Amino acid sequence: MGLFAFIKEAGEKLFGTGEAKAAQEAAAKTPTPVNIESANVTAAKAIQNYIAKNNLPTDGYEVKFDAASGTVIVQGNIDTQANKEKVLLCCGNVAGVEAVQDQLYVPSAEPEARFYTVVKGDTLSKIAKEMLGNANAYMTIFEANKPMLNHPDKIYPGQVLRIPPK
Structure with missing residues (x-):
């Protein structure tokens, strides 16, 4: 459990499309102030939908969003450490998210x-050489980040990747 930092400007742009965009447009058309609680719920739902889109488990835990701090709070139970880490990365690799507060429990250690x-100029091979000691281990990193990554050459600066234990 802990707080993980992310780059706010990097990641999937979930809040400018779909439900989150509709909520923003509706709020803009009314003269009353935006309902912050409703906007936070809508953003949390967009993140939950993104997790589901990546074929990760969505039962047993809840996702909350606090727009004022740019923080996603994930709390509850999840089946494996790998799925926990992937869910945390899905939450954090979203434009507008600065931090993810991990309150997920995995039953077995x-x-x-x-x-x-990721920084400018990185490749999975370069990262594998630095983190795992072997540039040819790039597929290990790629596999550890599926389904969020769909091609080994498609990473971007600011993206946070999961490096599996050796």
Whole structure:
């Protein structure tokens, strides 16, 4: 459990489309102030939908969003350490999110992965060489970040990746 930092400007742009965009447009058309609680709920639902879209488990825990701090709070139970880490990354690799507060419980203890923030010029091979000691281990990183990654060459600066334990 802990607080994980992310780059607010990097990531999936969930809040400018779909339900979140509709909520923003509706709020803009009314002269009354935006209902912050409703906007937070809508943003949390957009994040939950993104988690589901990545074929990760969505039962047993809840996702909350606090727009004022840019923080996602994830609390409850999840089946494996790998799924926990992938859910946390789904929550954090969203434009507008600065931090993810991890309150997820995994029933059986498993080794934790490390996280790596991509910088300009990085490739999975370069990251594998630095983090795992072997550039040819890039597929290990790619596999550990599926389904969020769909191609080994499609990473971007600011994205946070899961580096599995050796």
